[in-house]
Amino acid sequence: xxxxxxxxxxxxxxxxxxxxxxxxxxxxxxxxxxxxxxxxxxxxxxxxxxxxxxxxxxxxxxxxxxxxxxxxxxxxxxxxxxxxxxxxxxxxxxxxxxxxxxxxxxxxxxxxxxxxxxxxxxxxxxxxxxxxxxxxxxxxxxxxxxxxxxxxxxxxxxxxxxxxxxxxxxxxxxxxxxxxxxxxxxxxxxxxxxxxxxxxxxxxxxxxxxxxxxxxxxxxxxxxxxxxxxxxxxxxxxxxxxxxxxxxxxxxxxxxxxxxxxxxxxxxxxxxxxxxxxxxxxxxxxxxxxxxxxxxxxxxxxxxxxxxxxxxxxxxxxxxxxxxxxxxxxxxxxxxxxxxxxxxxxxxxxxxxxxxxxxxxxxxxxxxxxxxxxxxxxxxxxxxxxxxxxxxxxxxxxxxxxxxxxxxxxxxxxxxxxxxxxxxxxxxxxx
Amino acid sequence: xxxxxxxxxxxxxxxxxxxxxxxxxxxxxxxxxxxxxxxxxxxxxxxxxxxxxxxxxxxxxxxxxxxxxxxxxxxxxxxxxxxxxxxxxxxxxxxxxxxxxxxxxxxxxxxxxxxxxxxxxxxxxxxxxxxxxxxxxxxxxxxxxxxxxxxxxxxxxxxxxxxxxxxxxxxxxxxxxxxxxxxxxxxxxxxxxxxxxxxxxxxxxxxxxxxxxxxxxxxxxxxxxxxxxxxxxxxxxxxxxxxxxxxxxxxxxxxxxxxxxxxxxxxxxxxxxxxxxxxxxxxxxxxxxxxxxxxxxxxxxxxxxxxxxxxxxxxxxxxxxxxxxxxxxxxxxxxxxxxxxxxxxxxxxxxxxxxxxxxxxxxxxxxxxxxxxxxxxxxxxxxxxxxxxxxxxxxxxxxxxxxxxxxxxxxxxxxxxxxxxxxxxxxxxxxxxxxxxxxxxxxxxxxxxxxxxxxxx
Numbered sequence: 029x030x031x032x033x034x035x036x037x038x039x040x041x042x043x044x045x046x047x048x049x050x051x052x053x054x055x056x057x058x059x060x061x062x063x064x065x066x067x068x069x070x071x072x073x074x075x076x077x078x079x080x081x082x083x084x085x086x087x088x089x090x091x092x093x094x095x096x097x098x099x100x101x102x103x104x105x106x107x108x109x110x111x112x113x114x115x116x117x118x119x120x121x122x123x124x125x126x127x128x129x130x131x132x133x134x135x136x137x138x139x140x141x142x143x144x145x146x147x148x149x150x151x152x153x154x155x156x157x158x159x160x161x162x163x164x165x166x167x168x169x170x171x172x173x174x175x176x177x178x179x180x181x182x183x184x185x186x187x188x189x190x191x192x193x194x195x196x197x198x199x200x201x202x203x204x205x206x207x208x209x210x211x212x213x214x215x216x217x218x219x220x221x222x223x224x225x226x227x228x229x230x231x232x233x234x235x236x237x238x239x240x241x242x243x244x245x246x247x248x249x250x251x252x253x254x255x256x257x258x259x260x261x262x263x264x265x266x267x268x269x270x271x272x273x274x275x276x277x278x279x280x281x282x283x284x285x286x287x288x289x290x291x292x293x294x295x296x297x298x299x300x301x302x303x304x305x306x307x308x309x310x311x312x313x314x315x316x317x318x319x320x321x322x323x324x325x326x327x328x329x330x331x332x333x334x335x336x337x338x339x340x341x342x343x344x345x346x347x348x349x350x351x352x353x354x355x356x357x358x359x360x361x362x363x364x365x366x367x368x369x370x371x372x373x374x375x376x377x378x379x380x381x382x383x384x385x386x387x388x389x390x391x392x393x394x395x396x397x398x399x400x401x402x403x404x405x406x407x408x409x410x411x412x413x414x415x416x417x418x419x420x421x422x423x424x425x426x427x428x429x430x431x432x433x434x435x436x437x438x439x440x441x442x443x444x445x446x447x448x449x450x451x452x453x454x455x456x457x458x459x
Numbered sequence: 460x461x462x463x464x465x466x467x468x469x470x471x472x473x474x475x476x477x478x479x480x481x482x483x484x485x486x487x488x489x490x491x492x493x494x495x496x497x498x499x500x501x502x503x504x505x506x507x508x509x510x511x512x513x514x515x516x517x518x519x520x521x522x523x524x525x526x527x528x529x530x531x532x533x534x535x536x537x538x539x540x541x542x543x544x545x546x547x548x549x550x551x552x553x554x555x556x557x558x559x560x561x562x563x564x565x566x567x568x569x570x571x572x573x574x575x576x577x578x579x580x581x582x583x584x585x586x587x588x589x590x591x592x593x594x595x596x597x598x599x600x601x602x603x604x605x606x607x608x609x610x611x612x613x614x615x616x617x618x619x620x621x622x623x624x625x626x627x628x629x630x631x632x633x634x635x636x637x638x639x640x641x642x643x644x645x646x647x648x649x650x651x652x653x654x655x656x657x658x659x660x661x662x663x664x665x666x667x668x669x670x671x672x673x674x675x676x677x678x679x680x681x682x683x684x685x686x687x688x689x690x691x692x693x694x695x696x697x698x699x700x701x702x703x704x705x706x707x708x709x710x711x712x713x714x715x716x717x718x719x720x721x722x723x724x725x726x727x728x729x730x731x732x733x734x735x736x737x738x739x740x741x742x743x744x745x746x747x748x749x750x751x752x753x754x755x756x757x758x759x760x761x762x763x764x765x766x767x768x769x770x771x772x773x774x775x776x777x778x779x780x781x782x783x784x785x786x787x788x789x790x791x792x793x794x795x796x797x798x799x800x801x802x803x804x805x806x807x808x809x810x811x812x813x814x815x816x817x818x819x820x821x822x823x824x825x826x827x828x829x830x831x832x833x834x835x836x837x838x839x840x841x842x843x844x845x846x847x848x849x850x851x852x853x854x855x856x857x858x859x860x861x862x863x864x865x866x867x868x869x870x871x872x873x874x875x876x877x878x879x880x881x882x883x884x885x886x887x888x889x890x891x892x893x894x895x896x897x898x899x900x901x902x903x904x905x906x907x908x909x910x911x912x913x914x915x916x
Contacts, residue, residue: 059810066712069705073729073784076777080735083747258628265625283632288831288901289894290838292865293639296890299872300642307523322635329632355618383736386840386865390872412738412841419742419845427746434739441734 084438088431094220094233095180096172097146097209101125103158103165113162118151122173129212130205141202145209147174149234172216177232177425179206183215186424197424223432227400228414232425235418237433239400243313243393243408244382246401250317251324251381256374258321259328260363266329267336268358287326294323295390303391310392311407319387324377331373335366340459368455375448379441385412411437462589466511469596474504477607484609494613502613505620506603511596518588526580527551533576535569643894646887653881654682659888661685665851665862667871667882682885684892686851690768690861694843695836697772697857698779702832705776706783707825713784714791715813726788733781741845744774749846756858764848764860771846772857775839779832786831790824790911791817823911830904834897840865864889 042048101121108116126142127133133142150173157171158164174180178197181187187196189203198206209215226236262283270276298319302308308315339362347357363370388394394413401408409417415437418430478500485492492499531551550570557566557574558581566574607613651659662683709729713722749770756763763769794817802812818825848860849870871886 055808055811059808062810062813063712063716065708066716069708070712070725070729073705073709073732073777073780074725077728077732079747080739080743083743084739087746258631261625261628262631265622265629269622269625270629279629279632282636284905285898285901286632286635288834288897289639290840290865290897292838292840292868293643293890293894296868296872296887297635297639297642300646300887301638305524305642306520307527322631325632325635353614353618355621379734383734383738385736385738386844386869389844389869394873412736415738415742416841416845419738419745430742431746434742437736438739441736445734 084431084434087428088435090184090186091223091428091432092220093217094222095175095183096216096218097175097179098214098216099125099146099150099171099173100128100168101154101171102128102168105166108158108165110162110165113158113165114155116155116158118154118158122146122150122154130208138201141199142205145175145179145202145205147176147233148231149174149229172218174222174233175215177423178202180233181424181428182206183217186428223429223436227398228396228409228417229398230396232421232423232429235426235429237411237414237436239397240409240411240414240433241436242400243316244410244412246313246404246408247316247320247388247393247410248378248382250314250404251320252374252378254318254321255324255328255377259325259374259377260332260370262325263329263332263336264358264363267333268362269354283326283329286322287330290386291323291384292386292390294319295387297322298387298391309405309407311395311397311409312405313393313401313408313410314404315391316388316393316408316410317404319391320381320384323384323387324381327377327380328370328374331376332366332370335369335373336362338369338459339365365457368451368457372448372452375444375451379444379448382444383412383437383441385416388413389416411440462592463512463515465589466508466515466592466596469593469600470504470508473507473600473603474500476500477503477604480607481613484607488609490609493610494615498613498617499607499611501617502620503600503603503607505617506599507596509620509624510599511592514595515588515592518584518591522584522588526577526584529580530554530573530577534573639894643887643891646884647891650881650884650888653884658682659684659885663853665867667867667885682881684889686853687862687864687867687889688892689853689855690847690851691837691863691865693768693855693857693861694772694775694847694863695833697768698775698836699829699833701773701776702779702783703829706780706828706832707787709780710784710787710791711813714788715809715817726785729781729784732777733779735778737778737839737841738845740774740778741841741843744770744842744846748774761858763858766846766848766860767858768847768861769857771843774846775836775842778839778842779835782832782835783828786828786908787821787825790821790828790908793824793911794820823907827904827908827911830900830907834900834904837900838865838893838897840869844869864893868893 043052099122102125104121104124107120108118123139123143126146127139130142133139150171153173154171157169175183178187179202182189182196182198182203183206187198193200206215222234222236224236224241225238226234227239229235266276266279270279298315302315302318303310343361343365344357347361348354352360388410393408393410394417395407395409396417397407397409411433415430415433418426418433478496481492481496481499485496531547534550553566553570554573554577557570558577659682662681663685664681664683665686666681709725713726717725749765749767752767752770752773753763753765756767798816798820799812802816807815843863843866847866848862849866850860850862851867852859852861854861868886868889871882871889
């Protein structure tokens with residue numbers, strides 16, 4: 029559509045006029061702009077993800093080590109009776125060992141402050157040690173005990189030395205003692221096994237995840253035992269046997285909607301139906317597991333159906349041709365062939381259930397419980413609810429513990445997802 | 460528990476027994492068995508296990524409420540007359556603690572007697588459970604055993620039972636939905652008996668924890684849910700304003716601009732965002748985002764609450780980015796290549812193709828994705844429980860603290876087992892509203908997405 033140019037002029041391409049070139053430039057710039065917006069959007073999302081992980085690791089990793097103080101404890105037979113080592117006055121023994129280190133501290137108030145360096149759990153650790161081996165009584169033992177949260181935070185640099193005394197918990201005098209202990213090589217920071225092998229506690233330096241991990245394990249076991257067989261059976265029926273009618277359509281709509289119902293509503297169901305109506309115990313992993321299994325069910329059903337669909341019809345026809353019944357076709361051939369896909373779906377569903385918090389809060393799995401659950405009916409917490417409890421605790425040390433617990437939870441999730449990906453890559457067949 | 464194990468062991472044993480029996484039958488007679496021996500075993504095992512385990516489950520689910528009722532009706536009339544539900548529940552729980560051997564203070568003789576009674580009933584229930592389960596199993600075993608014969612169609616029978624089991628399993632989804640609907644409706648109905656519905660839906664005052672004036676409903680607080688709804692909406696809007704552009708633009712980039720290799724890296728990275736547990740986001744909001752936003756606001760001289768709607772909405776937005784991005788991604792990719800080619804042939808640049816051809820064509824799918832994301836944002840709990848406020852505040856200012864439906868549900872129910880106060884029942888009314896709204900959004904969204912998909916297939 030070249031413009032009819034005047035006869036005197038040489039015809040010039042319409043596309044080479046400055047206006048046209050400008051137009052093209054503008055259009056190309058718009059294109060680049062849109063591309064840039066896309067990059068910025070992705071950059072923002074990835075930056076947020078990175079911030080999330082970096083901040084969690086930064087606050088959480090100090091919690092994987094715990095400041096310990098090495099004490100030389102004389103197990104005075106006057107305080108601990110050999111015939112009944114369980115009920116000895118271990119508090120006095122610990123205090124004595126501290127006072128021996130700092131003989132200049134005479135005044136009882138000062139001595140109390142000195143004791144404030146050592147975790148309250150030290151006496152129980154010592155008691156367990158002596159109860160297990162009563163022959164120690166009357167001897168001098170070297171004992172590594174956890175320092176209190178404030179010393180721990182100070183040692184890790186969370187509480188700064190430069191802060192004025194009235195703005196930090198640890199007093200100047202205590203810092204002097206701490207320095208003396210550090211100079212004597214009595215302050216060590218070994219790996220924090222207590223984080224994994226202690227149950228919850230009011231004291232951050234003693235609090236651990238054992239109870240929460242056990243509770244999560246029980247709940248997930250119940251969840252798996254219910255949702256796995258029920259989900260697979262439902263998926264097989266809907267995919268292989270059900271006639272296409274209103275009923276099956278209704279079931280499918282139901283399953284899809286169930287997958288999108290907010291998790292807190294499942295908690296309300298658990299509270300009203302299982303706790304209130306059926307009288308099952310509060311905070312029990314059994315109830316948590318049942319509620320989680322109802323939430324996981326749609327995921328497993330949908331994944332199983334996809335896996336069943338992927339098995340080519342020729343397999344079914346061959347088996348039918350050899351005289352197998354329809355159920356034999358499914359259970360002997362189709363289901364075993366689709367099992368990797370089914371397992372992958374189940375693991376991903378369980379991983380989601382492991383991170384689920386809100387329904388567990390409503391059925392009371394956020395109680396303060398200092399012993400690990402012995403069974404399905406015992407009150408317990410789960411990993412995500414433990415994170416919630418710790419996140420709500422005012423003590424400084426719990427912030428770090430929360431991050432550490434989150435890292436543990438994410439570690440478990442990562443493990444499950446890697447297993448799922450591995451299963452898929454290793455066993456999935458392309459037909 | 461032991462009863463269950465007994466029954467399962469019995470069922471296993473009968474499988475092996477009748478498997479062997481069928482084998483022997485086949486060896487002894489000249490005729491061929493109709494079904495494989497294992498089907499004979501499986502038939503008997505299923506017939507033994509199913510009715511007895513079903514009995515076991517139903518019994519153990521119903522035992523507690525029945526015993527509770529029996530114990531309460533066994534109390535002398537003068538001990539319970541004129542008492543509300545709450546007081547009765549209190550008596551019941553006291554009876555239970557006494558029966559468990561945890562006695563605090565001096566329980567009255569009626570309570571002690573009732574506790575004895577309770578223990579007796581419970582013991583009786585256990586015996587009945589064991590005897591009933593075992594009895595049913597043995598009768599079933601006898602009936603099934605009479606059927607075993609050379610000509611018996613064991614395979615067909617087993618397949619019929621398995622088919623029935625599978626149908627039952629697929630009905631679980633419906634049962635769950637029904638359970639949710641009925642438990643919410645029932646408790647919400649009790650709530651609306653205490654608090655008039657118009658006060659709940661149109662009231663502007665939400666103070667369930669504090670009694671305001673004596674003549675108020677049960678003297679327990681104000682239940683006008685409007686500020687709670689607006690708070691939910693405010694946070695959801697902030698979340699969508701964050702997640703919408705990020706999700707949409709990243710989807711456009713991933714589908715139309717990114718090289719396949721880049722896409723293969725970035726897409727799973729974005730998906731990680733949706734795999735992180737929400738409690739982690741909640742902690743992240745408290746630990747990093749809220750302080751950062753407050754500091755930024757102070758820098759600009761804006762007065763900000765530490766648990767502002769902005770912080771909660773922002774973090775929630777990050778959480779739903781992968782939602783919007785993957786649904787928009789699907790929608791854009793579903794647009795037929797021919798439409799792209801047509802646009803390119805007319806000389807359109809990539810951006811022009813996207814803006815004037817692909818996006819309009821993919822719009823229904825994208826809108827569906829946004830609706831799903833809104834429903835997700837409304838129902839999201841942990842982020843707001845940890846990062847949003849507790850006090851209902853009727854405002855549209857994202858710098859202030861607001862509360863949401865899910866926050867109220869959780870705070871009203873945590874640590875409270877008393878079921879007759881309007882405070883706890885209000886949580887169920889809120890739950891009902893939440894359920895209804897998210898269900899509607901989901902149904903509409905799924906319908907839009909499906910209709911649109913059919914258009915191009």
